[in-house]
Amino acid sequence: MATTPFHSLDDYLSQPRIEALALSPDGTRAVLTVATLGKDKTAYERSLWEVPVDGDGVPVRLTRSAKGETGAAFTARGDILFVSARPDTEAEEDAEQAQLWLLPAAGGEARPVTRLAGGVAGVTAAEGADVLVLGAPLLPSADSIEADARLRAARKKLKVSAILHDAYPVRYWDHDLGPAAPALHTLDLTGFADTIAVLVDQPEDAAEGDDQDAVTPYPESLPRPRTLVAGRGAEDAGTALTPDGKTLVAALRTAQGREGRYRLVAIDTASGDRTVLFDEADTYFEHPVISHDGATLAFVRAAMGDPSAPADQELWVAGIDGSGARRIADGWDRWPTSIRFDRDDTALIVTADQDGRGPIFRVPMDGGPVEQLTRDDFTYTDVDVAASTGEIVALRSNWMTPPHAVRVARDGTAVPLVSPVALPAVPGTVTDVDATAGDGARVRGWLLLPPGASAENPAPFLLWIHGGPLNSWNAWSWRWNPQLAVARGYAVLLPDPALSTGYGLEFIARGWNAWGGKPYTDLMTITDAVVARPEIDETRTAAMGGSFGGYMANWVAGHTDRFRAIVTHASLWALDQFNGTTDDSSYWQRIFTAEGMVENSPHRFVKDIRTPLLVIHGDRDYRVPIGESLRLWSELNEHFAAEDGTIPHRFLYYPDENHWVLKPPHAKVWYETVFAFLAQHIDGAEFERPELLG
Template sequence: MPQNPFASLEDYIALPRIDAVALSPDGTRAVLTVATLNKDKTGYDRALWEVPAAGGGTPRRLTRSAKGEQGAAFTANGDLLFVSGRPDAEGDGEDEAAQLWLLPAAGGEARAITRLAGGVSGIEAVADAASVAVLSADLLPSADSFEADAKLRAERKKRKLSAILHTTYPVRYWDHDLGPAEPHLLSLELGDLADTIGSLAASDTAEDEPDATTPYPASLPRPRDLTPAPGRTADTAGTALTPDGRTLIAAMRFPEGRAERFAIVSIDVASGEHATLFEERSTYFEGPAISHDGSLIAYVRATFSDPTGPADQELWVAGIDGAAPRRLAEGWDRWPADVTFAHDDTALIVTADQDGRGPVFRVPLDGGAPVQLTTDDHAYSNVSVDRATGALVALRSSWMVPPHPVRIDPDGTVTALATPAPLPAPAGTMTEVETTAEDGARVRGWLLLPEGADAASPAPLLLWIHGGPLNSWNAWSWRWNPQLALARGYAVLLPDPALSTGYGLDFIARGWNSWGVKPYTDLMSITDEVVARADIDETKTAAMGGSFGGYMANWVAGHTDRFRAIVTHASLWALDQFAGTTDSSSYWQEIFTPEAMVENSPHRYVENISTPLLVIHGDRDYRVPIGESLRLWSELNEHFGEDDGSTVHRFLYFPDENHWVLKPQHAVVWYETVFGFLGEHVHGTPAPTVAGLG
C-alpha cells in the first residue's frame, strides 16, 4: 500500500490545518489562520499567513508567537486585528489573558491594544469605513469598571475560589462552565490609538499599594461597554457594524423560561442606547449582516421547532432601522449560513447544505430565485466579498481535500489560492451512491473506496453515521476523518439519512419525533445497496458514529446483528436521563412528544445487543454528558458480563476531553483503539496494545 500522511497517525496529526480566511478591504490580500502541531505534540499553535487574493504568489508568514494568534479581521485602513495571549512588553507578566493586537498595514511590529484582566474573547465586528471595532469580553457581574473587574479576579485567584452561584439556566455549555463572569460587547475607537515614548514606571506606582486598583492604561484606547449588566444577553448569534461604525446590530440572547430566543437589537455605539428591532416569542433571529451602503439588514428567522415538525430557517431583509421587513427566497427550504451582501448590495451571498455539498448561492433582493454559484463536490465556508470586483474569497473542502483558500469569480469560476498548508493526496476515491427508501424517498451518500478495491479484492465496509442530527456529510473534518480508515483498507460509507440537511424540510421531517425508526431504515437501505457492489466484502462490515451518530450506533446495535463491530462515541443512550442533564435540556423536550422520547430511546433494546461495542466518551462533554456512556457501560456489563467480570465490549474514557476529543495525543489513542477494535472483530486479528494506555 503506498505511503501517505493517513497511513501514520503521527504524520496525520502533524499536517498543518487552515482554520479561517479574512479578506483585506482592497481585495488584494487574504490572511489565513494556520494551525500546526506544537513541539510536544499535545496541541496546535496558530499563526497568520498572507497570500495574494487574486491567485498565484507565495504565502508570507505574518505572525509567530508561542501562544499563537486567531480571529483575524481587517480594519478599514488595512491594519490587521487578531486575538493572542502572547506576552505584551507593556503587560504585567507571562501569565496574561488573550488581548486584542494590531499589526499595522504600513509595517512594524504588532502591539497589544487592550489590557483587560479577563482578556478578549473575540472580535465581533469591524466597521468598513471607520476606525471602530467591537469585541467580546467576560467581566464579573459585580464589577462596575475594568479596574474593579481586575481586582475581583485577583481576589478570587488569591483565595483559589472556583465556586459559581447561578440564578439562571443553563450552567454550562458544550465543554465549559458558564460564569461567574458574563459576556459583554465592548466598542473600541482605534483612531485613539497612538504610540508613546516614555517610562512606564511612573504609572505603575499603584501596584505597590496592596489595596489599590491598577488603572486601565492611559496609553491605550479605553473600551466602551455597550452591554452593562448583560446577564447572558451578549452571548450573541451574530453581530455586524454599520460602515460608519455608529450602530451595532446584534442578535442578542434572551431567556424564555429554561429556553432561549434571539432578538435583533440595534445599539448606538456612542451612547450605548439599545433598540429592539425584531423579537418574537419562541423565535430565533440570527446572523445579522449589513449592506455596504449601511441602509439594509439581512438576517435569518426561525421559529422554535416542536414535535409536529422542523421549523424552516427563513432569509429576511429590512431597513437598517427595522423598517419594511420582507422575506427572500420564499419556498427555498435550504438553511442559509455565511450570510453577507454582494458587492453591489443587490443580492445576498450565502452558503447552504445542498445534496451532499455546501455550495455558494446568490439570493437576489428583488425577490428572484436563488442562483447556485458553485457546482463542484465541495462545501464552502468563511466567505468574504471583494467590494471592488464582486469576487468572493472562501475556504473550500470535501471528504477528499481539507479546507483550502479559493477565489470565486462572479461567473462561478473557482481558483485555488496559494497556501502554506500543502494539500495531502487522498488515500482512495470518492463516489456518490444512492438508494430508494421503503417510503420511496431518495437517500444518498458518499462511498470512499481504498486503493485496490475491486471484485477480486473487495474491501471491508465501515458505515460511518454523522452527528447532528441536523447535518450532512459534505465537508472535511480533521476530527472525524474517513481517510484514515481508507489508508487501512476499509471502504467508508457516509450516508445522509432522514434528518439530514440539504434535501429540504420534508426529508428532515421524515425522521422528526422518530429518531430511531426512519434514520435506521434509511441507513440499512443504503448499506444494502453498497454491500451488493462487487468491490465491497459484505461479510466484513462494521458501523460507527459520534453524538447523534453514536445514538444511531446504539440503535443499530439493538436492532440488527449484521455488523461485526460497532463503535459508539459520545452517544445518547437513555433519552429520559439525557434530556434533563444535557447543557440545553429544554430543546429536547420541545422536539419530542413524551411517547416518542420513550419509544426512541436505545436503552430499551439493550438485551437485543449481540455485536461487540466500543464505547467512547470524554468527561468534559456537557452536550452529551458522561452519564450516558456510564449507564450504557453498566447495562452492557449487567446483561453480557461474564462471571469473572470480563466482557467482549470495551470502554475508552477520556477524563479531560470534551464532545470531540481534540488533543492530538488523544486523537492518536482514539484512532489506534478504534482500528484495533475493528481489526479484532472484522478481521479476527488480536487488538494491539495502544501505547500510553498502560
C-alpha cells in the same frame, strides 16, 4: 505499496491545516489562520499568513508566537486585528487571557490593543470607520473594567472557583458558564498609535501600606473599551456594525422562562441607547449582516421547533431601522449557513448545505430566483466578496481535499490561491451513491474506496454515521476523517439519512420526533445497496458514529446483528436521563413528545445487543454528559458480563476531553483503539492495545 500521510497516525496529526480566512477591505489580500503541531506534539499552534487574491506572489507569514493567533479581522484602514495570549512587554505579568492585537498595514510589529483582565473573545470591525466591538466577559458585580480586574485578582489569590447561578443553563459544550458573563464593548481606534512607556518608581514607603484592594487604572496608552451591554443578555448569535461604526446590530439573548430566544437589537455605539428591531416569542432572530451602504439589514429568522415538525430557517431583509421587513427566497428549501452582501448590495451571497455539498448561492434582494454559483463537489466556508473585483474569496473542502483558499468567479469557476499549506495526497477514491427508501425518498451518501478494491479483492465495509443530527457529510473534518480508515483498507460509507440537512425540510421531517424510525431504516437501506457492490465484502462489516451518530450506533446495535463491530462515541443512551443532564435540556425536551422520548431511547433494547461495542466518552463533554456512557457500560456489564467478569465490549474513557477529543496524543490513541477493535472483530486479529494506554 504507495503511502500517504493517512497511512501513519503520526504523519496525519503532523499535517498543517487551514482553519479560517479573512479578506482585506480592498479585496486584494487574504489572511489565513494556519494550525501546525507544536514541537512537543501535544497541541496545535496557530499563526497568520497573508496570501494575494490575484493568484500571483507567495504566502507571507505575519505572526510567530508560542501562544499563537486566531480571530483575524481587518480594520477599515487595512490593519490586521487578531486575538492572542502572546506576551505584552508593557504588562505587569505574563498574560493568561488572550487580548486583541493590531498588526499595522504599513508594517512593523504587532502591538496590543487591549489589556482586559478577562481577555477578549472576538471582534467585529466597522467597514468604513475605526470603530470596533469587542466580546469581552465581565464579572456580574463589576461596574467597570478596573473593578472586574480587582475581583478576578481576589478570586485568583484565594483560589476561589465557586460559581453562583441564578439562571439556566450553567454549562455549554465543554466549559462551565460563569462566574463572568458575556459583555459587548465598543472601542475607537482613532488616533491609536505606539507610545513609549515611562516607568515610574514606586515610593519606598508605599510598599507596605498599599491597599491590596485598590483599583489599578486601565492603561492610558491603550484605547479604553466602553461597555454597551453585559450579562446573560449580552450573549449573542451574531453582531454587525454599520460602515460608519455608529450602530451595532446584535442578535442578543433574552430570557423565555428557562429557555432563551434571540432578538435583533440596534445599539448606538456613542450613547449606548438600544432599540429592539425584531422580537417574537418562540422565535430566533440571528446572524445579522449590514449592506455596504449601511441602509439594509439581512438576517435569519427561525421559529423554535416543536415535536410536530422542524421549523424552517428563513432569509429576511429590512431597513437598518427595522422598517419594511420582508422575507426573500421564499420557497427556497435550504438553510443558510453564512450570509454576505454582494458588492453592489443588490443581492446576498449565501452558503447552504445541498445534496452532500455546500455551494455558494446568489439571492437577489428584489425577490428574484436564487442562483446557484458553484456546482462542484465542494463545501464553501469563510465566504467574502472582494470589493475591487466582485469576485468571491472563500475556503472550500470535500472528503478528498482539506480546506484551502480559492477565488470564485461569477460563473462558478474556482481558482486556488497560493498557499502556505500543500494539499496532502489521499489514499482512496470517492463515489456518490444513493438508494430509495421504503417511502420513496432518495437517500444518498459518499462512498470512499481503498486502492485495489474489486470483485476479486473486496474491501471490508465501515458505516460511519454523522452527528448533529441536523448535519451533512459534506465537508472535510480533521477530527472525523474517513481517509484514515481507507488507508487501512476499509470502504467507508458516509450517508445522509433522514434528519440530514441539504435535502429540504420534508427530508428532515421524516425523522422528526422519530430518531429510531426513518433515520435507522435509511441507514440500512443505503447500506444494503452499497454492500451489494462487488468491491465490498458484505461478510466483514462494522458501524460507528459520534454524538447523534453514537446514538444511532447504539440504536443499530439494539436492532440488528448484521455488523461484526460497532463503535459508539459520545453517545446518547437513555433519553430520559440525557434530556435532564445535557447543557440545554429545554431544546431536547421541546423537540420530542414524552412518548417519542421513550420510544426512541436505545437503552430499552440493551438485551437485544449481539454485536461487540467499543464505547468512547470524555468526562468534560457537557452536551452529551458522561452519564450516558457510564449507564451504557453498566448495563452492558449487567447483561453480558461472564462469571469471570470478562465482556466482549470495551470502554475508552478520557477524564479531560470533551465532545470531540482534541488533544493530538488523545486523538492518536482514539484511532489506534478504534482500528485495533475493528481488526479484532472484522479480521479476527489479536487486539493490539495502544502503547500509551499502558
